[in-house]
Amino acid sequence: MTSSDNLPLNELEKELLDPNSECYLENLLDVVSALVSDCDFPSAKNSKSVQSFLKKYSQAAKIIESRRTKYNDFELIKVIGQGGFGRVELARHKRTRRVYAIKLMSKQHLLDHSQSGYWEERDVMVKASSEWLVACHYAFLVSSNYML
Structure with a gap:
């Protein structure tokens, strides 16, 4: 060959x-x-x-x-933001001890109002290579929430 x-x-x-x-x-x-x-x-x-x-x-x-990696791999430090689409939590990865912001968005809300915004935001964050944009390290889907 x-x-x-x-x-x-x-x-x-x-x-x-x-x-x-x-x-x-x-x-x-x-x-x-x-x-x-x-x-x-x-x-x-x-x-x-x-x-x-x-x-x-x-x-x-x-x-x-x-x-x-899943949401249960993190421990909540505190909620740092709340809005119409969901909330943002400050959390620590249990194994690595690194701190991350986790954005939780209601799956039902996204289904009712078009998911395109979620996917666009996720894609931008995953593909971002700028120090001015937040990078996406993990994305989760659980029964009632999408998480970035």
């Missing part, structure tokens, strides 16, 4: 590891988790294709969720 045979794989690997790529691995893991979560409702489970999808990917979603 020549190096040119590996070119598509090398290109895909670059895409998976590039935070600016639509195929960034963290984004794809988010997609799997969100799809399984959103399909796991009685009304959605009436569909055979949804049942098949859940049968195939529910365990993968559980593995992804169990190994990724």
Whole structure:
């Protein structure tokens, strides 16, 4: 096998590891988790294709969720802001002891008022490389809140 045979794989690997790529691995893991979560409702489970999808990917979603950083990995220091879309908390990562601001946004509010703002903000924060913009270190989805 020549190096040119590996070119598509090398290109895909670059895409998976590039935070600016639509195929960034963290984004794809988010997609799997969100799809399984959103399909796991009685009304959605009436569909055979949804049942098949859940049968195939529910365990993968559980593995992804169990190994990724999650909200429970942080301890609340204090609430530093409150607004119409949610609140911002100052929290310390339990293992590393690093301090982060965590923005919690109501999932229901975003569903009622278009999620595009959440995704745009998340993408800007993930792709930001400026000292003037806040960087996104983690993004979480729990039953009632999106968190950045």
